[in-house]
Amino acid sequence: MTDAPLTFSNHLFKKAIAERISMLDDKLVGLLLVMIIALLGYKKDAVNLSGLASGIIVGFVTVLLGGLLLFLPLLTFFVLGSMFTVYKYNLKEIKGAAEDRKGRRSWNNVLSNGVPPLIFLLIWRFSSNDAFLLAFFSSIAADTSDTLSNEIGVLSEKDPILLFSWKRVPAGTSGAVSLLGTVTALLSPLPISFESYFISGGSIRFLMIPAFCGFLGSLFDSILGALVQEKRICPVCGRITEKKIHCGYSTRYLAGVKGFGNGSVNFTMSLAAGALSLVIP
Ligand SMILES: [Zn+2]
Numbered sequence: 001m002t003d004a005p006l007t008f009s010n011h012l013f014k015k016a017i018a019e020r021i022s023m024l025d026d027k028l029v030g031l032l033l034v035m036i037i038a039l040l041g042y043k044k045d046a047v048n049l050s051g052l053a054s055g056i057i058v059g060f061v062t063v064l065l066g067g068l069l070l071f072l073p074l075l076t077f078f079v080l081g082s083m084f085t086v087y088k089y090n091l092k093e094i095k096g097a098a099e100d101r102k103g104r105r106s107w108n109n110v111l112s113n114g115v116p117p118l119i120f121l122l123i124w125r126f127s128s129n130d131a132f133l134l135a136f137f138s139s140i141a142a143d144t145s146d147t148l149s150n151e152i153g154v155l156s157e158k159d160p161i162l163l164f165s166w167k168r169v170p171a172g173t174s175g176a177v178s179l180l181g182t183v184t185a186l187l188s189p190l191p192i193s194f195e196s197y198f199i200s201g202g203s204i205r206f207l208m209i210p211a212f213c214g215f216l217g218s219l220f221d222s223i224l225g226a227l228v229q230e231k232r233i234c235p236v237c238g239r240i241t242e243k244k245i246h247c248g249y250s251t252r253y254l255a256g257v258k259g260f261g262n263g264s265v266n267f268t269m270s271l272a273a274g275a276l277s278l279v280i281p
Contacts, residue, residue: 097172142217153181175226189214
């Protein structure tokens with residue numbers, strides 16, 4: 001198992017992956033499981049109604065293209081992301097760094113994190129080039145790294161530092177990094193990379209690359225957050241935010257690309273993390 005060949009074109013390697021995926025390839029069970037998990041997520045307030053609907057679509061497409069086993073990394077991301085979104089939610093709210101809507105994710109969150117891996121899964125399915133399966137895992141690893149480092153990083157005792165301006169800014173500011181958030185970004189792709197390792201039949205490449213690209217993806221997210229993402233300012237508290245409404249008032253445009261919000265940043269970084277895995281020799 002450990003001496004599984006590393007080349008994607010290798011027949012044995014393809015066979016090892018196909019065997020594992022077919023172990024759990026009951027589509028009907030998969031679709032039912034997606035429904036149950038999505039409804040549980042809705043009931044537990046992890047997603048709102050639009051998040052529920054888009055989550056079901058992303059889950060269904062994943063199961064239909066990749067079987068039950070390739071739904072596992074997506075499920076891992078969803079469970080970890082939801083758990084850490086509600087973790088110390090009240091404290092995040094006091095810091096002004098909590099997700100809106102009590103942390104309930106909407107279609108925008110679900111699709112910006114879910115569509116990039118699906119693109120790679122789709123290409124893998126129809127090209128049967130396993131490099132795209134690695135990109136699928138790398139993309140989800142980046143989603144996980146980014147979400148967890150945001151949700152845990154905002155709990156840092158010290159205020160984070162905004163990239164490129166190198167000033168301390170309030171927790172939750174896009175483009176700001178903390179030590180806690182960075183360590184979390186380094187560790188949180190690991191569950192996904194272990195799943196990738198298992199599904200590949202023990203390929204070190206499938207272990208290392210999602211871990212590496214996941215971390216870099218989350219770093220890229222902070223860079224995009226600092227340089228590209230639309231920033232607005234609250235006329236009441238003076239806080240720099242991405243929200244249109246803050247303290248009950250409309251915010252003013254300050255910097256960044258108009259309309260390029262958090263969802264666009266997440267979509268770009270998840271796609272970039274998967275693409276990066278394709279070019280690593
Ligand atoms: Zn305000």
